[in-house]
Amino acid sequence: MNDTPPALLPLDSWHSAHGARMVPFAGYVMPIQYEGIIAEHLWTREQAGLFDVSHMGQLIVAGPEAEKGLESLLPADLAILDEGRLRYSLLLNEAGGIVDDLMITRRGDHWYVVVNGATRQKDIDYLREKLPRNVVVDHMKEQALLALQGPRAAAALERLVPGVDRLRFMTAGSFEFGGVTAWISRSGYTGEDGFEISIPAGRAATIADLIADQPEVKPIGLGARDSLRLEAGLPLHGHDLDPGITPVEADLVFAISKRRRGDGGFAGWPRILRELEEGPIRRRVGFVVEGRQPVREGALVVDGEGSEVGKVTSGGFSPTLETPIGMAYVPAASAAPGTAITLTQRGRIFRAEVVAMPFVPHRYQRKGTGI
Incomplete structure (x- = not known):
């Protein structure tokens, strides 16, 4: 405690x-x-x-082997990342599980990394353990x-x-x-x-x-x-992501850069390569619930016999769409948009349909001169 x-x-x-x-x-x-x-x-x-969002961990990672060391733990292609450019990436363990998701930026002679607040100290300890000894990890308190x-x-x-x-x-x-x-x-x-x-x-x-x-x-x-x-269909670590879930299961394959998919060389690569080639057993999906009652994290996805086949990881009422939405891990065979799924929460049965994410379209500003 x-x-x-x-x-x-x-x-x-x-x-x-x-x-x-x-x-x-x-x-x-x-x-x-x-x-x-x-x-x-x-x-x-x-x-x-x-x-x-000051609870988030702001880190500086610096040293002559910082880029090489980070590429051993992240599936991002840092070598092609220009000054002042960000990437969403994933800190992985040896089994291919997601220790945390993060944002990384090339900034001068170092890397600026923002990690989740709830996993901040564990991330710092993991980086210090796994990175070369001449790489410094500084928490910008x-x-x-x-x-x-x-x-x-x-x-x-x-x-x-x-x-x-x-x-x-x-x-x-x-x-x-x-x-x-x-x-x-x-x-x-x-x-x-x-x-x-x-x-x-x-x-x-x-x-x-x-x-x-x-x-x-x-x-x-x-x-x-x-x-x-x-x-926005964005996963939250500790809920939709954890060290037992891979990027392929989490539908975050976009975070594995093209070069790294071919070359590998990062933590968990053998399992991730197998899932890329053969498909995972389960996938993170979005769903919309019939009716007005939200289904919350921890609710079960069940099959026709009532047996558990998946779990809801995030759920709530969408103020924009005015309907209950959520995310869940379901068997890969049930992951296609339009698939009907059954959920159970506190003894009640809910009917839902798998839908494509994001639920509400992203409105990022992708045009501009850049700096």
Whole structure:
């Protein structure tokens, strides 16, 4: 049992002053909502939402063998990644399981890596154990991380940081913002256009005030962040991903670059190659439930005899579509869109249909001059 009290975010007082309801999450006290999850969700889809994601682990990985060492653990082709370019990738174990999913950026003479808050220390320990001894893994504890997401995010941020709108999806750069140097990437985990902003923790409240003062922007909590990423079909580690699930099972084959599929050389390659060639036994799918009642994580997927054949890993009511949606692992034979599946939760039976993801189309800004 862990009796360590949750830590406070750099913006803890700021959240309370803005009326947030705070809850423990990933080792921190975090805002779950301000005015209500559905209202915050819809505002982000229509305007721009400001999220505090400072619980995420911001890491620097540096050293003469950093690229080679990281390619032994990630299926990404880092060799072709240009300065200021991001990749979504997966930290893998020797069995091909997903230790964590992450964002990695080539930044000068080092790699900037953002990992999930709940797995942060385990990731750091794993990297330090597996990478060459001359590679340094530094946890940037002094940095806060904000996310500004939504179709009006670029307009709001461009007003404060002239030139930031030149970034396109999955590119990043340094900008002067509120008297500090901020590292800003055009990325996020809501399916909307937006930015993630790394700043010194001591200036987080000042920066948050500047952003929140824009007419398009409202602070948004964890509850809406989860419903937004679910509508976008984006998996959450510890729920839809874990060390027993491979990238092929998780329908994340896009994260295995073309060169690495052929050359291999990363953790778990033999199993992943076999699944690429033969197909996995199970797959992550999206589904829509008949009726209005959501089916939550932990519900079972059952066959015609009532026997368990899969499990729901995320589920909830979609504010945008106004219907219950979710993700589950099902037998590969049941993974095609249009397949009817049966779910059971607390003794109740639910009928659902497998559908293609994302549930709500992504609206990333892929055009621009880049920086």
